[in-house]
Amino acid sequence: MQLDRISRNILSILQQEARITNQDLANRVGLSPSSCLNRVRKLEEAGLIGPYLSNLNLAKICRSVEVICTVSLKDQSTDAFRSFQSAAQSHPEVVECYTVSGTFDFFLRIVAPDMARYNDINDMLLDVLPGMVNISSHVVLTNVKPFRGYPLDALLEQTL
Amino acid sequence: MQLDRISRNILSILQQEARITNQDLANRVGLSPSSCLNRVRKLEEAGLIGPYLSNLNLAKICRSVEVICTVSLKDQSTDAFRSFQSAAQSHPEVVECYTVSGTFDFFLRIVAPDMARYNDINDMLLDVLPGMVNISSHVVLTNVKPFRGYPLDALLEQTL
DNA sequence: TCATGTTACCGAATTTTCTTCGACGATATT
DNA sequence: AATATCGTCGAAGAAAATTCGGTAACATGA
Numbered sequence: 618m619q620l621d622r623i624s625r626n627i628l629s630i631l632q633q634e635a636r637i638t639n640q641d642l643a644n645r646v647g648l649s650p651s652s653c654l655n656r657v658r659k660l661e662e663a664g665l666i667g668p669y670l671s672n673l674n675l676a677k678i679c680r681s682v683e684v685i686c687t688v689s690l691k692d693q694s695t696d697a698f699r700s701f702q703s704a705a706q707s708h709p710e711v712v713e714c715y716t717v718s719g720t721f722d723f724f725l726r727i728v729a730p731d732m733a734r735y736n737d738i739n740d741m742l743l744d745v746l747p748g749m750v751n752i753s754s755h756v757v758l759t760n761v762k763p764f765r766g767y768p769l770d771a772l773l774e775q776t777l
Numbered sequence: 778m779q780l781d782r783i784s785r786n787i788l789s790i791l792q793q794e795a796r797i798t799n800q801d802l803a804n805r806v807g808l809s810p811s812s813c814l815n816r817v818r819k820l821e822e823a824g825l826i827g828p829y830l831s832n833l834n835l836a837k838i839c840r841s842v843e844v845i846c847t848v849s850l851k852d853q854s855t856d857a858f859r860s861f862q863s864a865a866q867s868h869p870e871v872v873e874c875y876t877v878s879g880t881f882d883f884f885l886r887i888v889a890p891d892m893a894r895y896n897d898i899n900d901m902l903l904d905v906l907p908g909m910v911n912i913s914s915h916v917v918l919t920n921v922k923p924f925r926g927y928p929l930d931a932l933l934e935q936t937l
Numbered sequence: 938t939c940a941t942g943t944t945a946c947c948g949a950a951t952t953t954t955c956t957t958c959g960a961c962g963a964t965a966t967t
Numbered sequence: 968a969a970t971a972t973c974g975t976c977g978a979a980g981a982a983a984a985t986t987c988g989g990t991a992a993c994a995t996g997a
Contacts, residue, residue: 635830649948665838709928714921757879758876764872
């Protein structure tokens with residue numbers, strides 16, 4: 618699937634305004650509503666876009682603690698990786714998990730109602746591979762730049 | 778603003794299915810469409826929810842490199858923090874930035890078209906406070922658990 | 938060159954959804 | 968008991984989404 622300027626524009630707008638109406642979107646990209654809807658459908662079916670999420674302002678909803686963790690495994694076997702990954706995936710408080718190259722194996726982002734509960738989660742992650750996991754916790758103080766989509770302009774500038 | 782069960786339910790559904798129609802949402806939470814719309818409006822006006830974003834599948838759209846960085850400032854003055862923050866905010870390739878407690882000062886997530894361009898961004902960030910910034914780069918290998926919203930059930934269980 | 942197939946577009950018609958509005962009931966207050 | 972407040976419902980009008988031909992542009996191959 619190749620992306621022309623219009624489809625890139627659709628992706629770019631939709632990624633930042635997921636609840637825009639099809640008509641408004643069509644106007645913005647210069648298509649009729651029906652054509653625009655066709656494109657959006659195809660982009661969705663091709664898996665280029667979706668799911669659609671809303672940002673919640675957690676601070677206004679409840680008390681919570683957000684922690685970013687670096688994780689190193691002493692045993693870097695495939696099995697160890699798999700075990701740790703499925704533990705991360707199965708715990709809803711772990712809201713994000715990456716495997717990375719370099720001095721760490723994983724980055725996690727964890728959200729818990731309070732420190733006591735965070736500690737429980739931390740212990741649980743340590744127990745997945747007893748004695749073989751090294752976790753450093755970093756409490757989030759401020760969210761300087763919340764995620765608001767990828768810079769498609771910068772990423773696609775070569776292929777313009 | 779206090780949240781009853783219905784409003785929590787709305788937040789929870791909307792955060793994972795931002796493009797759901799008001800009618801469907803009303804059915805799911807057991808309200809009439811008009812009442813449901815009222816609530817959504819109030820939640821938006823109160824700033825509890827929004828903006829609405831779409832996940833893009835970057836891998837299918839273009840080649841790109843994703844890097845998570847840990848950053849330490851040698852000079853931990855307020856001015857140094859401010860300088861680094863505004864540098865992070867002004868560069869679109871820096872898609873996320875947190876300040877944290879512990880052995881690091883910042884976590885960044887950076888997306889660039891290739892390593893050469895990533896290197897440029899890295900250099901730029903180092904030049905903000907010459908000789909006073911320590912950056913460790915960790916190339917993302919896999920996204921084990923992409924962010925799909927906060928675990929409201931776990932966060933609000935006390936207040937049920 | 939011409940025919941054919943493909944693709945994507947538009948615009949009209951239909952269906953669905955949104956939005957507003959007035960009325961009703963529950964609850965709390967005076 | 969009377970009043971006020973809040974949130975609900977349901978109906979009606981407005982807006983949006985969706986479907987469905989019809990058409991133009993382009994590529995392919997005879």
